Amino acid sequence: MTNNPRTCGGCTACCDGWLTDKSLNLEPGSGCPNRTAEGCGIYETRPEKPCRSFTCAWLQRPDEFPEAFRPDQSGAICIVDRDWQQWKVLRAIPVGANIPPESHEWLLQYAKDRQIPYIYLERRMEGGRQVHLKEQALGPVQFAEDVKKAPGLNDTFWGFVQEE
Ligand code: SF4
Numbered sequence: 001m002t003n004n005p006r007t008c009g010g011c012t013a014c015c016d017g018w019l020t021d022k023s024l025n026l027e028p029g030s031g032c033p034n035r036t037a038e039g040c041g042i043y044e045t046r047p048e049k050p051c052r053s054f055t056c057a058w059l060q061r062p063d064e065f066p067e068a069f070r071p072d073q074s075g076a077i078c079i080v081d082r083d084w085q086q087w088k089v090l091r092a093i094p095v096g097a098n099i100p101p102e103s104h105e106w107l108l109q110y111a112k113d114r115q116i117p118y119i120y121l122e123r124r125m126e127g128g129r130q131v132h133l134k135e136q137a138l139g140p141v142q143f144a145e146d147v148k149k150a151p152g153l154n155d156t157f158w159g160f161v162q163e164e
């Protein structure tokens with residue numbers, strides 16, 4: 001995005017392995033094997049996916065996500081690139097085991113304000129490795145009802161309480 005002043009800067013949440021990618025052996029807790037102390041060791045030849053093409057919502061949407069919500073600081077890599085019927089879907093991937101409560105609250109409010117579904121992951125880590133991953137979702141009542149018709153394994157869905 002040429003007019004977007006944001007860059008990843010000091011955030012390396014993608015390369016740290018929190019975005020799982022089998023082609024690069026990215027695993028939560030282990031990070032990318034191409035990482036060096038100076039950054040990406042194969043920067044010039046890094047692959048298109050996920051390295052060149054992935055941009056998180058913090059990077060894409062500076063008007064919506066505050067500066068302090070950079071993923072390495074908020075603990076959440078956010079993505080707003082999928083639709084569920086008429087809704088955009090907010091997905092949040094923890095940088096670490098779980099999204100910190102204050103960031104989770106902020107994201108919940110973001111989703112409520114826009115009346116969009118909010119899907120987030122929770123991990124259980126043991127010995128620095130992920131041993132379990134759970135997907136949770138909160139959303140408008142119609143979203144929850146639609147998802148109940150075809151739930152994924154381990155998915156838990158609730159409807160938003162509508163607030164004035
Ligand atoms: S999470 Fe976002 S800001 Fe951080 S490295 Fe990835 S794309 Fe850049």
Ligand code: SF4
Pocket residue numbers: 014015024032033034035036039040041042043046047050051
């Ligand atoms: S190849 Fe480079 S840019 Fe891609 S995840 Fe690994 S360290 Fe990051």
